[in-house]
Amino acid sequence: MKKVKSFLSLILLLMCTLILTACGKGQDKRIIRISHNQAQDHPTNIGLLAFEEFIESKLGDKYDVQIFPNELLGSQVNTVELTQTGAIDFAVASNAILESFDNIYQIFNLPYLFDSPEHYHAVMDDKELIEPIFTSTGKSGFEAVTWLDAGTRNFYTVKKPINTPKDLKGLKIRVQQSASNIRMMDLFGGAATPMGFGEVYTALQQGVIDGAENNELALTSNKHGEVAKFYSYNMHQMVPDILIGNLKFLNGLSPEEREIFNEGFILISKVQREAWGESVKKAKIHAEKDMNVKFIYPEVSAFKEKVLPLHQEVLNATPKLKPIYDEIQRIGKEMKEAK
Structure with a gap:
């Protein structure tokens, strides 16, 4: 299967290159x-x-x-x-x-x-x-x-709202294609389903996944709100x-x-x-009024508690991130103290 995918990717690269080269001919x-x-x-x-x-x-x-x-x-x-x-x-x-x-x-x-x-x-x-x-x-x-x-990434689902991390149990949630995002979803208690963004609408529509996580514009610009009717502001990533x-x-x-x-x-x-x-x-107004999406505001601390162990896991596995992480925390602390 991997060989087939690699071959198809190569074909796509060659086709795009030929098309783009053709489009550029005759241009000064x-x-x-x-x-x-x-x-x-x-x-x-x-x-x-x-x-x-x-x-x-x-x-x-x-x-x-x-x-x-x-x-x-x-x-x-x-x-x-x-x-x-x-x-x-x-x-x-x-x-x-x-x-x-x-x-x-x-x-x-x-x-x-x-x-x-x-x-x-x-x-x-x-x-x-x-x-x-x-x-x-x-x-x-x-x-x-x-x-x-x-913006902020939040959960949106087709059939039931996400009010607590327990609501994610047993749900297949689309995540971006990275190891850290898959691990994050595991800690939340859901079943991580990595896939490309362009596949999400059909996957939601056909029940391949129960939900996804993204910002509000995914509901409207990408029409996910036509299928997913519950959007929960757990704000797990920026x-x-x-x-x-x-x-x-x-x-x-x-x-x-x-x-x-x-x-x-x-x-x-x-x-x-x-x-x-x-x-x-505009997306929130459109999603709520025209798509009947319900916006939910759960207690964020319960979600945060579930996934904070991932910080230390990643820092232990990739030590070069520690100075960057520490500086990010320092900036945050300084901004809090300035308020």
């Missing part, structure tokens, strides 16, 4: 291709559109930025591979996928790592802390260039999405061009985060 400008798995009205796409406009306003005589939403070029796993090879230039990747390239990314998958969204944002904006993480995948042919807010870039392309930019691109990467994060808050508000 260098086409920059960016892939992501969200809808066109999603904050991620809005941030990338701002990047497109910015780069073309500064370097439009040389570069043509093209954005491919909705997994048009394949799943996140496929597009990360395409970015590695240089068939495309940038892709938005989940933290869980990047964890398979360097386990330093495990740090963000730790449940209840951050005390609040403010703590989360302060850490992600700390360049000195984040830079070594972002450049850790250079050996694989790509590196992270900016982060995107993905995990960024990451925009990665092909290293050969990035290193081929002149110093002046790279400076402009760096400004563009900052702009993506700024615009995306500004759009995020408003999008979440």
Whole structure:
């Protein structure tokens, strides 16, 4: 089965490369291709559109930025591979996928790592802390260039609400494809079912899974609220999405061009985060009124208690995470004391 999957992945890579090469023929400008798995009205796409406009306003005589939403070029796993090879230039990747390239990314998958969204944002904006993480995948042919807010991850289910961790027992819950997320679900008491994001709607609809965990926009932008009618704010993770870039392309930019691109990467994060808050508000109203989704606010401490042992497990298994973890905790403590 693994050989078949590898062969199919190779075929997909070759097909995408041929298609993209054909699309680029006859162009004087260098086409920059960016892939992501969200809808066109999603904050991620809005941030990338701002990047497109910015780069073309500064370097439009040389570069043509093209954005491919909705997994048009394949799943996140496929597009990360395409970015590695240089068939495309940038892709938005989940933290869980990047964890398979360097386990330093495990740090963000730790449940209840951050005390609040403010703590989360302060850490992600700390360049000195984040830079070594972002450049850790250079050996694989790509590196992270900016982060995107993905809010808080919470459980949503089809048939019954999640009020306590006990309610997860026996339920098949989709998690992202990483060892730490599978272990987290085990500690919660549910049955972890890792799968790609694009498969979740059908899996919910057909009863392959009983629920999933993600932010509110999954209910509306990805229509999961058509099937899953209970959304519980247990707030177990705040995990960024990451925009990665092909290293050969990035290193081929002149110093002046790279400076402009760096400004563009900052702009993506700024615009995306500004759009995020408003999008979440609209998603909740839409999900509640038009999809009949019920929002539940359980006691978070009961969930937190179940999974905190994972912190020490991961730190013991991967000692290089300890300094990063300690600094994140220090930032959180400092912010609490400042209040």
